Amino acid sequence: MTPIETPIQQQRLSSKRKLDDDDESVLDDDLVYVRMRKEETTETTVKPWSGGGCRGGGGSGDGLLKNRGPVCFFIRMVSEGYSVVMNAFPENTVQSIHERIYEMKRIPLFEQRLIFKGKQLQWEQTLAECGIQKDVILELVGRMRSTEHPQAWQVVNDMVTIAYDLCLGENVQDPVKTVKNLLTTYINLALAPKPKLDSDSATKYFQIFTNCSAISILVTLYVSPFTGNKSCSDTCIRHFLNCCKTTLSETFHTQAARVALEFCKLLRRVGIHDPLYLYCRNCLGFFLEASDITLASSEDQNDKGSVLVQDLFPFVRELADSLLMDLDMSIDTPSFACPVTSNVGDFAAFLVPVRNGIKQQKSNRGFVPYHKLGRNSLVLKEIEYLFLLYDQLLCKIEICLQKMDKRFVNKEMSHEENYFHPACSLYLSVLKELHKISKLYDGASEKLQGVLTRQKAVLCQLLVKYAKRSDEHQWILEHKNVTNFEARRHLAMMMFPEVKEDYEELHEMLIDRSQLLTESFEYVARAEPESLRAGLFMEFKNEEATGPGVLREWFLLVCQAIFNQENALFVSCPNDQTRFLPNSASKVHPLHLEYFSFCGRVIALALMHGVQVGIVFDRVFFLQLAGKSICVEDIRDADPELYRSCKQILDMDSDLVDSDALGLTFVREVDELGHRKAIELCPGGKDVVVTSKNRAKYIYLLIQNRFVTSIAQQVSHFAKGFADILSSTNLQTSFFQGLDPEDLDWMLRGCKDAISVEDWKKHTEYNGYKETDIQISWFWEIVGKMTAEEKKILLFFWTSVKYLPVEGFCGLGTHLYIYKSHEPGDHLPSSHTCFYRLCFPAYSSMPAMQARLKVITQEHIGSSFGTW
Structure with a gap:
């Protein structure tokens, strides 16, 4: 027969029992530790522990034995969620406290555990032995069957x-x-x-x-x-x-x-x-x-899933002070050794939930000026503080930019870019955070815009020299008017991954020139985007040449094929044969949409590799890629005749239009595969007459149908293919929004001006020859007399570059070289296009050299004549 255990025996057995991994009846999941007021708890906690404690017999309690008066302490009642106050003498046992709890709350003794300083109090101990002093807190933990974990x-x-x-x-x-x-x-x-x-x-x-x-x-x-x-x-x-x-x-x-x-x-x-x-x-x-993170106000502090706004602001203030000190130090010591990145990074991180909390506060109250928020606003001080901090940081950053601008003007930074890197990176990071804060307050964005406008020159230089791929610079899109072409191009190019230098990581292609477009399509359109993002390695079948020069040639040739109007993918603008937009009749090609995706990939890869391909996009095509709408002025180049007609209708006298002199309805007639077809611009459009009141709508619908609806699929597939090459596919719209149409023209077509022979000479070096040698003098004299097309062919033969960057030869990033060849004088020049090297023998006369150069400047010979 099993003996009946007393409550005290049951409690002792429970207190000695080890927690079993499979036992679900051990502790109460509602356990909440008792705490004093926050400042007292914190102060007590960080002090070293004294020798007294709650280990059995471990605490002498000498301090208590000297005073035999009652001790007042607190016990946190777990299930009730509040504390009770108890008075007892130091010589009282823990058992007596348990019994009093049973009398008060009727909690069975065997379910009670009292915890002090992380240890369970043993029944036979006295309060003095446990170190219980005035105003301490004990936790009551129950052994309930609802326990989890x-x-x-x-x-x-x-x-x-x-x-x-x-x-x-x-x-x-x-x-x-x-x-x-x-x-x-x-x-x-x-x-x-x-x-x-x-x-x-x-x-x-x-x-x-x-x-x-x-x-x-x-x-x-x-x-x-x-x-x-x-x-x-x-x-x-x-x-x-x-x-x-x-x-x-x-x-x-x-x-x-x-x-x-x-x-x-x-x-x-x-x-x-x-x-x-x-x-x-x-x-x-x-x-x-x-x-x-869910931010709560002090009213909601019992919400277990929340973080108090007020809890975070001490850290925001602390980080803001450090940030202001960093900015001050950067003015005189740009390379200062301090945790700049950590300070601004942490500041940005803490601001994320704070901004969200302020946004929520404003949305609940409506968007009103911060100073008009009522005094009952729970985060009013924080909102006011952040606004004042915004002003303070904005003033400080302008001072820093002014100082940096002077260094640029004095060219102090030309040879010490690494020295200035910490400060410049800090300025860009702070500007990004100021941009985010400016969204919270009326008039704040205008203040930021003013600073950026006044400091435009230095801002653009910072973006070009110090903006990195690992940073996020999308915020500048909203202030695009304070950037120049160099800055916009740099930010756009950072949306591409870096081309790998290891040939083993590149996507390899072996292409037959006679099947250029078909085989290029198979290699590029069928490849996984990750493979293409590493870069391309390219060679032509039955040719020894490989390397960057061959790749540049392939880009030029494949783009010529893609935009060849015989392939029906794109059409050129009437007044500019190098400007293209998708062909609405491209569906005659069964794989036309796949080819548009392929084309998007090719253009993105050409940009990523820095190759100017000599073609540009029409404005209506660019605007659609940027997710923008199209108006009458945008179609000027795409369809000059339609543009003039639309302008005439809009400018025509209202009475004349209302007299139905035009005889127009909301219908557009198109030629489709040799047949005339009427397309209604709106439901029942054939019965809607164009009048002075609806003519603007008619023009809008006409343009939408002609330049948007009719090529929507083509544009969509091109955009998807382009996005496949970017570091992140969701950057596609941002890429085009960050550029002006002219920017993309310069990036794809390069310099539109004729090749400058003086610039060419300035960026050419010699090996085996000296600049004063007679052969070099003959060479430049011959080049100076060449036609514009002959110069392009010679440049292409030399470098596989047919279209120079917008900056000219300096945009190539390296010098060109003329090497002395030891071949006989009757040999033609040769080139190593990868390294921009032209090699020719020491010709005995200028006519002999001219004759040889005349041969290689023929289109069919100059192409793909380089060796490697």
Whole structure:
């Protein structure tokens, strides 16, 4: 017969029982640790632990025994969610407190556990032995059958116990490894497959970590005076937060942010320059930026999924002060050695949820000026502070830009770009954050625009020299008018991945010249985008030449084929045969849409490789790629006749139009495969007469049908193919929006002016020859007398470049070279197009040289005559 256990016996057995991984009846999941007022809790926590404690017989309680008066303390009632006050004498036992709790709340004794400083109080101990003093807080933990995640409770409790022992100065074998392993186990438990792994589950796991005082004990360990404790705590805290960053999904980031926030609050009292504090603050910024943090006001602080706006602003102020100091220091010491990137990065991260909170506050109240928000606004001070900070940063950044502009003017930076890199990168990052803040306040965007306009010259130089692919510069699109072509081109080109230098990573193509378009289509259109983004390696069948020069030639040849109007993919503008737009009748080609995707890829690849292909897009095509609408003025080049007709209708006398003198209805007639076809521009359009009141609508619908609807599929497939080559496919619209139509003209066609022989000579060097040699003098004299087309062919023979960049020869990025060949004088010149080398013998006379050059400047010979 099993003996009946008394309540006290049951409690003792329960307190000694180990937590079982499979036991779901261990702890109450509603556990909430008792805390004093925030400032008192924080202050107590960061001080080193004293020798007193709650270990059995471990605390002498001498301080209490000297005063036999009653002790007043608090007990947090878990299920009720509030604290009760108790008075007892130091010699009273823990058992007596449990019995009083039973009398008050009728909680069975065997379900009660009292926790003080992370340890369970034993029944036979006195309050003095446990170190219970005036105003301390005990936690009441119940052993309820509704408990979830018992193993997580056990793991965190074991970690707290070890940390507490270390704080008391006790020896623990390999403490760093032990604590790290427990923290890793805890995170793995949170990640273990469960039927429903959601934000609620994440909340529970991180509540366990918080409620077991894991955060406060680890910080206390960090400030502990015992040797090795600080290093142990530092390693373990970094390990835990790093695991949260690298292994937890975004589902957990909000809760991880709350844990990091608690670490920051406590460590901030250690010192704002403390390395561990800075690391925790950086992690908090990471979680804030990487997750959809819900910001709450002080009224909503009981919301378990929220972060208080007020909790984040001490860090925003702190980072803002550091940022202002960085800006001040950069004025005189541009290469200053300080954590600039970290400061501005963390500042940006903390602003993400803060801006969202302010946006929500404004949307709830309507968009009213910040100074008109009522005094009952819960984040009014924060909104006002951010506005004042915006003004302060904007004034400071303008001073910095003015100083940098003087350095550019004085050419101090021409040979010291790396020296100025930290400051210039900082300025661009701060401007980006100011742009984001400006969206929150009336008139703020105009202030920013004013600064950018006044500092346009230096801003453009910063963008060209210091904007990197790893940065995000899309914000400048809204201020495109303060940039120049060089800056816009640089920002657009950074949307492409860098071409790989390792030939083994490049997408290889072997193409037969006689099947150029068909085989190029197979190699490019059928390839995975990732393969093409690395770059291309190209050679023609039965030819030895390979390398960049051959690739440049292929781009020119394949673009000539694509835009050849016999292939029916594109049509040229009547007044400019190098300007194209998609052909609405391209469907005569069965694979026309696939070919448009192929064409988009080819053009993007040509831009990525920096090859000018000699063709440009018409304005109506460009605007559609940029996601913009088309008006009458935009069709001037695409269809001059239609443009004149539309202008006449719009300018015509109203009475004449209303008299039906035009005889127009809302119908457009088109030729389709030799047949005349009427297309209604609106439902019932054939019965709607054009009048003075609806003529603007008629013109709009006519243009939409002619230049948008009729080629919508072609444009869409071209855009998709183009986007395949960009670093991210969603950048396609941004790429074209960031450019003016003329910018893309210059990038695709290059310099429209005739080749300057003087510029050519200026960028040419010699090997084997000297500039004063007679052969060199003959050469430039002969070139100077060539026709424009002959010069292009010679340049192409020499470099595989037919269209120079808009900057001319300096845009090639390297010099051209003339090498002395040891071949007999009756040989033709040769070239190494990859290295821009022209080789010719020491001809004995100018006529002999001229005759040989005359041969290679014939179109059919000059093409693909380079060796490699």
